[in-house]
Amino acid sequence: MPYTYEFARPNLTVDCVVFGLEEENYRKRSPDEPPLQLKILLIERNLPPFKGEWALPGGFVRVEESLDQAARRELREETGIEEVFLEQLYSFGEVNRDPRERVVTVAYYALVNLWKYRLQAATDASDARWFPISQLPPLAFDHDQIVTVARQRLQGKLRYEPIGFELLPEKFTLTQLQRLYETVLAAELDKRNFRKKILNMDILVALDEVQQDVAHRAARLYRFDEEKYRQLKEKGFNFQI
């Protein structure tokens, strides 16, 4: 069923940089390896061009769906991931970014709670795999450039909006949260100052629960109060770290 147009049209695709945060197993890691790792989800291409190489999940935008819908659909189809934080990143349109055809891609980035999705991702017997951001394989097309832009955006965003909870389990400790910030921002933060700041934002709820099964004093668990966050955001409150 071919489609004919008066003028040539570029292909239009969406691609997703999916970030996840993995807690490294204590046994396995060496003493100075970080306890958390930022990872992204890649798909092994089984079609040319770049067959056999790794690429961002994505695909063609259909005429009956919006860009956001296309990004969510591709994410669901290729990785089984649904209902995650997803935001448009940037559009990449260099003429030769695909060696064969003109393809313009609208890139998105997503934040995935790996505590929730790890199981599911494993069961979807697919060619998808999580890679530590510091050990990515060579990527197809200009996807390394897209990943670079996405990392910068994630850093910038995290500095100004409390977005990190998307990457953590529902109940988390302040230390986990701090490690998340340190991992993404690639900087060490002062424990007391971090806690002061984040608790002062008044968007965390201290639960009547503590960590289980830890070989030391158990930390209190918190959850993110999204409702309160929206109210404060409404009022122009500043969430800078």
Added chain:
Amino acid sequence: MPYTYEFARPNLTVDCVVFGLEEENYRKRSPDEPPLQLKILLIERNLPPFKGEWALPGGFVRVEESLDQAARRELREETGIEEVFLEQLYSFGEVNRDPRERVVTVAYYALVNLWKYRLQAATDASDARWFPISQLPPLAFDHDQIVTVARQRLQGKLRYEPIGFELLPEKFTLTQLQRLYETVLAAELDKRNFRKKILNMDILVALDEVQQDVAHRAARLYRFDEEKYRQLKEKGFNFQI
């Protein structure tokens, strides 16, 4: 010369929100009207859909040009504007944003020095016109939404990067610069604190010149030192206002 594809493809366009800053004539303006006005450049459509309405300058992306090139080409063709600050804004891809066909647009925003371009724009006998941002006519398509996003972006950008010089003449006074910030940010700033901050950034060069033909003490003129700005930016310097 028709083009045939296996699958339907959305149209792909670029649109530009072109910002300019106009100094209002003293005689004409009422006492409490602001001395500077932020304006955007619109084109009157002479084809359906939305024939006769005003729209952002823009047009189809050709297969042999990048998105950035397309934006600059359209700007040149439709408004005669060249070599201005131009940055990608966001891509808009709702299914029905064009009532007749599926069109995805990559929006850009541009900053134009009206002291330099006013004459030129006048000579290009075209259907382009500058409108004060507070008195825009009804816009075609979803262009009002694009303008809203562009205004937010301009505000955000101006707060964190010394981008405002693009809107001013090469030589300007500190008061002009302050008015620019006040106009774009829609906020009053303290004169002494503003000067302290902007001069401390060390990106302005005080010239040995003062304003001419003013009916009061003439203000010193400054210019933006782009070279120094790049060096400081390199080092991660913070330009927040």
Added chain:
DNA sequence: ACTTTAGGTGTAATTCATACACTTATTATA
């Protein structure tokens, strides 16, 4: 000469960010 207009300048008070160290609770182990 006087009025009008905008230019130009410094300091004190307050707020915010930073640096920093010890006690507590829990489990593991000797």
Added chain:
DNA sequence: TATAATAAGTGTATGAATTACACCTAAAGT
């Protein structure tokens, strides 16, 4: 069961940055 090991949890003093604020100066107009 005492002790070691581990991370949790907590407050203050110092310095830096931001804010608020008012008067004199220079030039042209009347």
